[in-house]
Amino acid sequence: MALTNETIQEKLTEKFGEQLTEWEVPYGMLTFRAPAEMNLKVLQHLYDAMGFQFMTDLTGVHFPDRKGEELSVVYHLHNLVDNIRLRMKIYVPVEKPDVYTATKLFSTANWMERETYDFFGFNFVGHPNLIRILNVDEMDYFPMRKEYQMEDPTRVDKDDEMFGR
Amino acid sequence: MSRPVQYNTKVKLVEAPEGYSGEGFYSTSFDKVVGMARANSLWPLPFATSCCGIEFMATMGSNYDLGRFGAERMGFTPRQCDMLLVAGTISKKMGPVLRQVYLQMAEPRWVIAIGACASSGGIFDSYSVLQGIDQVIPVDVYVPGCPPRPEGIIDGILKLQDLVKGESLRRRQSDQYKGLMESYGID
Numbered sequence: 001m002a003l004t005n006e007t008i009q010e011k012l013t014e015k016f017g018e019q020l021t022e023w024e025v026p027y028g029m030l031t032f033r034a035p036a037e038m039n040l041k042v043l044q045h046l047y048d049a050m051g052f053q054f055m056t057d058l059t060g061v062h063f064p065d066r067k068g069e070e071l072s073v074v075y076h077l078h079n080l081v082d083n084i085r086l087r088m089k090i091y092v093p094v095e096k097p098d099v100y101t102a103t104k105l106f107s108t109a110n111w112m113e114r115e116t117y118d119f120f121g122f123n124f125v126g127h128p129n130l131i132r133i134l135n136v137d138e139m140d141y142f143p144m145r146k147e148y149q150m151e152d153p154t155r156v157d158k159d160d161e162m163f164g165r
Numbered sequence: 166m167s168r169p170v171q172y173n174t175k176v177k178l179v180e181a182p183e184g185y186s187g188e189g190f191y192s193t194s195f196d197k198v199v200g201m202a203r204a205n206s207l208w209p210l211p212f213a214t215s216c217c218g219i220e221f222m223a224t225m226g227s228n229y230d231l232g233r234f235g236a237e238r239m240g241f242t243p244r245q246c247d248m249l250l251v252a253g254t255i256s257k258k259m260g261p262v263l264r265q266v267y268l269q270m271a272e273p274r275w276v277i278a279i280g281a282c283a284s285s286g287g288i289f290d291s292y293s294v295l296q297g298i299d300q301v302i303p304v305d306v307y308v309p310g311c312p313p314r315p316e317g318i319i320d321g322i323l324k325l326q327d328l329v330k331g332e333s334l335r336r337r338q339s340d341q342y343k344g345l346m347e348s349y350g351i352d
Binding site for chain 1: 257258292293
């Protein structure tokens, strides 16, 4: 029987019980939250037992107002046999953004995790080469975190006179 | 019987620089002759990264035809070129690459920043974009516009030709020029 959002939720709840929370189906795509330390267990189960063997995306989100769980990693998985996708989210505190790496399971996670580290500063534990991928190597901050002003008044690399400011 | 092929008799030659001439001789200053030769045979090196590059392609095309000004031969190696045309957004990560290209060009070399992005970062007031290429290499002519029309680019090149014509042969050895290079960390 082909998987549907309902059967996926049933099977995952059967396996992991109440540990998976915040079930939603925005725009028809099943979404749930897993505890950060369990991300690999859930991914492995989805890979081995439920056919989610293709990772379409891995990215980060910063919620500055959610104390203790500011940073989120979002995994998008695709079951190519049943042609169904799902989205898994984990949350970690911004002070200690440690996440177990998914590179052992999905090779494609290698560059995606580097990018997510580059922009949000996650520490992917066990990643073989966690260095910046898109930004300059000298950069000492994580630009996609929502902790910067829209325009930095201390910048010196813009000549205000030339821009009418 | 007229010839089957009519020769183009409207070929316009560059006017000779000021000088003294008499029967069998003509004398002028070496600066002016070299300047004239350089200005009318600039070899462009296009460093095109985005939409300004498309406008530059139109400039090189038959409609606008930069060849009319002696710059039709693009060289895609910096070692053969003397006019670097930076057309488009340069990210901070590309800054060292652009600088390397500039360093590989032999003196004398000139740089034109085409468009708002190359000149100042343009609309990309962002963590990832270089706020004007003059932060990494010296620039001779800035062409405004987002993107500039081919006429604008041609105007910029004509302005550069004026610079080249008037440049003293000793300029590149002058202390002022060396100071400029040093301010960019180029020895």
